[in-house]
Amino acid sequence: MAFGPTGDSEGTNVARRPGGVTVAPRSREASPAQRRIVVIVPTRNESGTIAEVAQRVLAQQEHLPHYRIDLLVVDGLSTDGTPELVSEMSASEPRIHSLAMDETGLGLALLAAYAHAADDLAADVIAQLDADLSHEPERLEAMLDALAEGFDLAIGSRFAPGGGMKDWPASRHILCRGANFLIRLLTGCWSIRDWTSGYRAFTVDLYRRLDIASINFRDYTLQPALVYEAVRCGARVCETPIIFTNRRWGKSKLPVLAYPTNLLRHFVGARLRRLTSRTPAPGRAVRVES
Numbered sequence: 001m002a003f004g005p006t007g008d009s010e011g012t013n014v015a016r017r018p019g020g021v022t023v024a025p026r027s028r029e030a031s032p033a034q035r036r037i038v039v040i041v042p043t044r045n046e047s048g049t050i051a052e053v054a055q056r057v058l059a060q061q062e063h064l065p066h067y068r069i070d071l072l073v074v075d076g077l078s079t080d081g082t083p084e085l086v087s088e089m090s091a092s093e094p095r096i097h098s099l100a101m102d103e104t105g106l107g108l109a110l111l112a113a114y115a116h117a118a119d120d121l122a123a124d125v126i127a128q129l130d131a132d133l134s135h136e137p138e139r140l141e142a143m144l145d146a147l148a149e150g151f152d153l154a155i156g157s158r159f160a161p162g163g164g165m166k167d168w169p170a171s172r173h174i175l176c177r178g179a180n181f182l183i184r185l186l187t188g189c190w191s192i193r194d195w196t197s198g199y200r201a202f203t204v205d206l207y208r209r210l211d212i213a214s215i216n217f218r219d220y221t222l223q224p225a226l227v228y229e230a231v232r233c234g235a236r237v238c239e240t241p242i243i244f245t246n247r248r249w250g251k252s253k254l255p256v257l258a259y260p261t262n263l264l265r266h267f268v269g270a271r272l273r274r275l276t277s278r279t280p281a282p283g284r285a286v287r288v289e290s
């Protein structure tokens with residue numbers, strides 16, 4: 001799959017919306033027999049890998065004939081040419097779209113991308129994966145199979161049987177396992193193993209049911225917080241095993257000190273709200289299958 005250069009954004013899948021956010025316009029309609037999946041890829045200085053990620057994501061179309069796959073790259077102020085590279089790719093591939101944020105923050109970028117995918121690109125399913133090749137796009141098929149079976153949310157899980165982590169330093173293992181243990185302890189939902197995974201797929205119907213307003217953090221905390229909101233509204237959750245490989249390009253943007261602190265603040269608050277409202281423990285309501 002080749003992506004040709006353009007020299008500028010004229011004629012590409014890019015537009016400007018008031019408020020300083022650049023978005024892609026609505027793309028051509030999918031076949032009536034197809035459901036549309038928009039795969040969101042957040043970027044910040046990922047010029048070394050974004051082209052391969054785009055190629056591999058769109059290549060999954062061959063294995064998913066009942067879906068029309070679109071790729072939405074949401075960029076958080078990259079300075080290494082990532083937005084320009086995406087613009088060049090979108091000029092020759094109408095399924096590639098871009099959204100440029102005017103400030104950093106993974107949570108902010110994801111919320112903007114979710115809304116754009118659902119409202120402007122008419123997605124039936126939203127998926128997301130990392131831009132650094134830590135997530136294998138080839139696992140999308142298994143996650144979409146889970147949604148086709150009736151699940152609302154499929155999580156690419158490092159801790160489900162068959163999953164794992166490759167080339168991770170000990171510090172990342174400790175942070176990841178500790179964060180997931182903390183969330184399971186505070187929510188009382190032990191059946192979900194990997195709350196913090198950034199590889200997931202969910203239905204737009206579920207997205208519209210989530211109480212996003214209850215989440216006060218717009219950083220990495222948003223990802224496990226959204227899983228909890230899905231559990232609270234009775235979603236069926238499936239964990240699909242993945243092998244997470246440490247990035248081979250660029251630097252991680254995870255704030256090592258702020259992240260666990262924000263997780264603690266959010267989930268302690270969520271637990272207190274559940275106790276004071278006397279709602280049932282989410283672990284008794286959610287069905288999780290691996």
